[in-house]
Amino acid sequence: MLTESTRRAEQAVSRTKVDAGDYFIGIVREGQTLRILDLEGNQAADTLFYSAADPAERYSAVDTIREQGNLYLTTGSVLRSSENRPMLEIVADTCGRHDTLGGACATESNTVRYDLEKRCMHACRDSWMLAIAEHPEYGISKRDIGHNINFFMNVPVTEEGGLTFEDGISAPGKYVELTALMDVVVLISNCPQLNNPCNGYNPTPIELLVWDNE
Numbered sequence: 001m002l003t004e005s006t007r008r009a010e011q012a013v014s015r016t017k018v019d020a021g022d023y024f025i026g027i028v029r030e031g032q033t034l035r036i037l038d039l040e041g042n043q044a045a046d047t048l049f050y051s052a053a054d055p056a057e058r059y060s061a062v063d064t065i066r067e068q069g070n071l072y073l074t075t076g077s078v079l080r081s082s083e084n085r086p087m088l089e090i091v092a093d094t095c096g097r098h099d100t101l102g103g104a105c106a107t108e109s110n111t112v113r114y115d116l117e118k119r120c121m122h123a124c125r126d127s128w129m130l131a132i133a134e135h136p137e138y139g140i141s142k143r144d145i146g147h148n149i150n151f152f153m154n155v156p157v158t159e160e161g162g163l164t165f166e167d168g169i170s171a172p173g174k175y176v177e178l179t180a181l182m183d184v185v186v187l188i189s190n191c192p193q194l195n196n197p198c199n200g201y202n203p204t205p206i207e208l209l210v211w212d213n214e
Contacts (some may be wrong), residue, residue, distance in 0.1 A: 020203035021192035031213030042168035042200035052183035061147035102155035107155035127189035
């Protein structure tokens with residue numbers, strides 16, 4: 001459901017540009033609102049959420065999909081944890097829907113899906129592994145990498161029950177906003193994928209804005 005925000009960028013308490021292929025890791029406190037902004041359009045942001053109090057509790061696609069009865073995320077969707085607790089709520093969305101099933105690219109999946117020569121190409125799992133290695137203070141380990149959300153990514157489900165990676169439905173300036181319902185660690189890989197159209201074969205930057213509770 002398309003819903004515009006009333007929040008103004010100049011009133012954000014923080015603004016962070018994440019270059020194509022780079023990562024972001026940080027905490028969004030309960031009551032704060034995070035905007036993920038697609039600066040140039042057609043860019044996938046592979047995102048994981050964790051409870052800041054205990055990263056063993058993390059975003060669960062299974063619980064989220066079951067409780068909302070919908071595969072896709074948009075305004076009104078409540079992201080639920082592996083303990084089936086509400087973590088964040090999408091409060092504004094100018095894109096329309098976001099993927100919960102496509103997963104994140106990895107060197108292994110690049111090899112299987114595309115070609116052996118693609119194995120050496122940078123992938124989202126590489127970015128996540130680098131992020132948690134460079135920031136051990138968040139207490140996240142390799143075994144904590146699980147379900148992720150692909151914001152702005154278009155992954156339709158076929159009539160046969162399969163998945164296809166299609167051209168994005170985002171555009172320059174589109175965004176999604178989420179209000180934290182607990183203190184959460186946000187881990188984002190700004191996807192470097194060049195082998196399918198999720199980034200328009202041309203990865204571009206995103207921007208993250210955070211507002212305090214109104």
